[in-house]
Amino acid sequence: MKDWTYDPDPTIEKPLAESLTLFPREKDFFFSGLRYLWNFLLRAWLKMYFRLEIRGREQLPKAESYVLVANHSSHLDAVALSSAIPWRSIGATFSVAAKDYFFSSFFRSLFSAVCANAIPFERHKNPRESLELCADALAVSGQALILFPEGTRSQDGTILTFKPGIGFLTAGTNRLVVPAYISGAYRAWPKGKCCPRPKKVTVRIGKPLSFQSVPRTKEGFAQAAKTVEQEVIKLQGEL
Amino acid sequence: MLMVWSSASYQFFCILFLAVIGGCGMLIAVLKTIPRFRDLAASIWRPYFPWLIMGPLILGAVGLGEGAVALSLFLLSIFCAKEFAKATGLYREGWFMAVLYLGIAGIYGAVWMGWFGLFTAMPVYAAAALFLIPILKNQSKGMIQRVGLSAIALIYIGWFLSHLAFLEAFPNGAAYLLYLIMGTELNDASAFLFGKFFGKHRFISNISPKKTIEGSLGALAVTSLYTWGVSGYLPELHFGLLSLSALIIWLGGTFGDLIISFVKRDIGIKDMGALIPGHGGLLDRADSLIFVAPLYFHMLKYFIAPTGFFQ
Numbered sequence: 001m002k003d004w005t006y007d008p009d010p011t012i013e014k015p016l017a018e019s020l021t022l023f024p025r026e027k028d029f030f031f032s033g034l035r036y037l038w039n040f041l042l043r044a045w046l047k048m049y050f051r052l053e054i055r056g057r058e059q060l061p062k063a064e065s066y067v068l069v070a071n072h073s074s075h076l077d078a079v080a081l082s083s084a085i086p087w088r089s090i091g092a093t094f095s096v097a098a099k100d101y102f103f104s105s106f107f108r109s110l111f112s113a114v115c116a117n118a119i120p121f122e123r124h125k126n127p128r129e130s131l132e133l134c135a136d137a138l139a140v141s142g143q144a145l146i147l148f149p150e151g152t153r154s155q156d157g158t159i160l161t162f163k164p165g166i167g168f169l170t171a172g173t174n175r176l177v178v179p180a181y182i183s184g185a186y187r188a189w190p191k192g193k194c195c196p197r198p199k200k201v202t203v204r205i206g207k208p209l210s211f212q213s214v215p216r217t218k219e220g221f222a223q224a225a226k227t228v229e230q231e232v233i234k235l236q237g238e239l
Numbered sequence: 240m241l242m243v244w245s246s247a248s249y250q251f252f253c254i255l256f257l258a259v260i261g262g263c264g265m266l267i268a269v270l271k272t273i274p275r276f277r278d279l280a281a282s283i284w285r286p287y288f289p290w291l292i293m294g295p296l297i298l299g300a301v302g303l304g305e306g307a308v309a310l311s312l313f314l315l316s317i318f319c320a321k322e323f324a325k326a327t328g329l330y331r332e333g334w335f336m337a338v339l340y341l342g343i344a345g346i347y348g349a350v351w352m353g354w355f356g357l358f359t360a361m362p363v364y365a366a367a368a369l370f371l372i373p374i375l376k377n378q379s380k381g382m383i384q385r386v387g388l389s390a391i392a393l394i395y396i397g398w399f400l401s402h403l404a405f406l407e408a409f410p411n412g413a414a415y416l417l418y419l420i421m422g423t424e425l426n427d428a429s430a431f432l433f434g435k436f437f438g439k440h441r442f443i444s445n446i447s448p449k450k451t452i453e454g455s456l457g458a459l460a461v462t463s464l465y466t467w468g469v470s471g472y473l474p475e476l477h478f479g480l481l482s483l484s485a486l487i488i489w490l491g492g493t494f495g496d497l498i499i500s501f502v503k504r505d506i507g508i509k510d511m512g513a514l515i516p517g518h519g520g521l522l523d524r525a526d527s528l529i530f531v532a533p534l535y536f537h538m539l540k541y542f543i544a545p546t547g548f549f550q
Contacts, residue, residue, distance in 0.1 A: 004384035006506045007328035012520075015513045029321070029336050 020109040021099070023119050023133055031114045032091055038115040039090055043083050049198050050076070050188055054084045056205035059178060065138045066176040066208060067169055068093075071159045071232055072148035073186035076196065078116065080182055080203050081146050089144065094119045094137055096147040099130075123151060131168050138175050145169075149225060157186035159236070162229040167211065167221030176208040177228055181235035204235045243407075244302035248414035248472040253298050255469070256421055260294045263287055285517035286431075293515075293524075297420060301413050306351070308416065309404045313347040316400050319522045319529075320392045322511045326503070327388050334376065335389045338368045343397035350404045355549040358405070362398045366390050395498075396522070399529045402536040405549075409539055414472050419488070419535050423527045426462045426492040433457025447500040450493075459489045475543045487534045495530030499523065 009026045011019035019026075046052040060066070070081055078095050085093045097118035103109045112118040119137065121130040137143050147169075149162035170177050181204045189196035209231060214220045243249050267287060270280035300311040320339060324330040329339075342365025349358035369389045373382035406416040434454025443450050466485040470476065476484065499522060503511065512520020540549060 004381040005328070006326075007331075008506055008508055009325040009328075009330065012322075012325050012508060013510050013513050026325075027331050027333075029330070029333075029340070 017106045017109065020106075020113040021103045021120055024137065025113060025117075034114050035090060035117060036087075039082070039087075042079055042115075046076075046080060046083055046201070049196075050080075050184070050201040052080060052083060052201050052203070054080075054203045054205065056180075057084055057086075059205045059207055060084070060086070060144075061176055061178070061208055063142060064174070064176055065141055065143050066178050067138070067145045067147050067166065068178045068180060068205075069147050069149050069162075069166060069228055069232070070180040070182050070203070071154070071236070072150045072152070073154040073157045073182075074189045074191070075153075076185040076189050076201060077148065077153075077182050078146060080185060080201055081180060082116070084180070084203055084205060085144070085146075089142070091117070092140075092142055093117065093144045093146060094134075096121050096134060096145055098123050098152075100124065119145070127165065131165055135169055138169060138173075149228065153191045154186070155191060157190070159229070159233060162225040162232075164218070164221035164225045166228055167214070167224030171211045171214040171220045171224045172216040174210070174212055176210055177224075178208045179206040179228055179231040179235060180204060181206075181232050181239060183236070183239050202239065204239050206231055206235045243304050243413045246411075246413060248411060249302060249417070251472050252414060252417035252421065252469070253302070256294055256298055256417065259421075259425070260290050264291075283432075287517075289515045289518060298417075301407070301416055301420075305353075305404070305407045305412075308407050309347055309350045312350075312401060312404045313343070315521065315525060316343050316347070316397045318514075319400070319520075319525055320396045322520045322522045323392045323396055323502075324388075326506055326508055326511055329385065329388045329392070332385055332389075334372050335369065335385050338365065338372065339389050339393055339397075341365070342368065342393045343401075346397055346401050347404070350401055353408065355405070358401070362394050365393050365397075369393070396529060399533050400525065402532040403528065405536055406532075406539070409544060409548075411473075411475065415535075415539060418466075418469060418473060418484075419531065420528065422462055422465055422484075422488045423492045423531050425465055426458045426488050427496065427527050429461035430454040430458035430493065430496075433461075443497060443500075446497055446504055450497070455489075455493060458493070459485075462489045462492075480538070480542055483538060484535065487538060488531055491531035491534050492527035495527035498530060499526035 011022060011026060060068070068081055070077060082093065082095060095116045095118045097112055097116060097120065099120035099122050102112040102118055103120045119133060121127070134145055138145060147166065149166040150160040151163050154160050166177065169175065182201065184199050184201040188199035188201055209228065211224045214224050264287070267280050267284050270276040300307045317340060320343060321330070324336060324339070329335060342361070345365060346358065346361045349361050369386050373379060373386065403416065403419070406412050406419065409415055431454065433456070434449060434451045437453040437457065438451030440452040441448060441450065442452050463485045466481050470481050473481070499511065503509065510519030511522040514520050515524055518524045
């Protein structure tokens with residue numbers, strides 16, 4: 001514990017709409033409370049409506065930082081994956097979310113920041129800077145990211161090519177990548193449909209991967225991404 | 240039971256409140272049409288505009304009765320305490336924040352039950368709980384500051400402000416409450432306006448360089464005139480008590496403002512938040528009221544409360 005110095009919230013004089021889009025996000029008692037409430041309701045809904053099943057939850061690292069990645073074909077993916085996170089880590093787990101979509105209005109920002117604990121990711125203009133933000137979040141031990149390396153939802157449920165960003169975050173570092181495969185989410189709620197249908201959704205979590213020995217080069221990043229992609233495809237086969 | 244909103248004094252203060260807000264609006268609209276005053280009108284419009292929302296909210300809460308007043312003030316206290324915690328950095332301390340919020344909830348719980356004895360005891364319990372946190376966490380470094388900041392927020396922002404909620408318990412309480420809120424805000428606004436137009440002599444330069452003697456005297460004049468003007472609706476107060484009321488609003492309002500000013504200046508920030516455009520945070524708006532609330536409450540309790548009214 002440190003000596004005391006006044007250290008105001010850096011967003012104190014900014015309007016809420018603006019401070020919601022900033023990251024790292026400052027601690028907020030009310031927002032944390034709402035986040036727990038949201039997660040509680042969400043888990044209950046996923047369990048009852050989609051009969052959500054999570055296999056391999058024990059694979060999630062306890063103390064190390066990690067990136068939880070999966071295939072992406074539905075809005076359900078992020079919430080299904082976040083339901084796999086243990087309760088005590090909810091405040092330390094961030095979903096990487098497209099800034100142009102999830103932070104495009106006040107209410108979307110409010111939802112993304114409070115409920116999903118999302119990191120605003122600039123996927124078009126400045127992905128490098130956003131990747132640095134993600135890397136900073138991972139630099140704190142015990143913090144985790146939920147990320148979809150395809151970068152967007154797949155139109156037909158097939159797995160798209162993984163982008164090398166996941167390699168940038170983990171190659172040459174001791175951060176782990178936990179691959180997962182989500183099945184049923186596409187059938188339940190594909191892109192473009194307004195209402196989800198009550199189909200069974202299953203999340204299969206695989207063994208953590210380390211890319212410590214992979215060089216931090218363009219090729220290394222691509223290689224790491226390729227490996228993760230193959231692991232996710234392998235999990236698909238195991239289901 | 241007589242509803243608050245049907246009482247003549249409540250209706251009078253409502254009309255007065257709305258008339259002042261409406262009158263100022265019209266004045267700004269007129270100033271806007273004169274090219275020379277256009278910039279001035281724009282600079283007054285910014286702090287004026289939020290009153291179009293805050294005014295009806297205050298009148299509505301007071302009109303709905305004691306429960307609504309207690310709930311509104313509870314939320315105000317909680318969010319003011321939050322702003323204070325954000326400004327000082329205390330908000331990163333989960334345990335202290337939890338006890339602080341619970342303490343404020345306890346204070347308003349006592350208000351809600353109308354249990355004055357518990358209301359006066361609650362800050363003791365909550366402060367005691369704050370002192371236990373370092374012991375339970377087995378940590379000492381920087382703990383005086385953490386306990387101290389939490390205690391300031393609890394007592395100054397939580398407890399001081401909560402005295403307002405008890406005002407409505409007095410006979411004719413809604414009138415006192417509205418008189419006080421409106422008086423304090425008028426006092427603030429007139430100090431600002433008189434200072435802006437006539438201010439020359441600064442007096443608290445290290446804390447609030449914009450405060451001037453002219454502004455402060457202007458506020459005293461407006462507050463006295465206002466108190467004298469509405470005295471017909473505060474029949475329990477004789478001339479001496481009316482003068483004391485005006486004095487409490489004037490001095491208390493000025494001090495309350497300066498207290499939050501020195502807090503901000505010590506930390507090195509300009510505003511406590513950005514919730515109310517043109518004012519800053521909630522605490523920037525409620526600062527005067529916080530200091531005035533307990534002074535005024537005790538004046539009323541001492542002089543006009545029936546014997547044994549508060550137990």
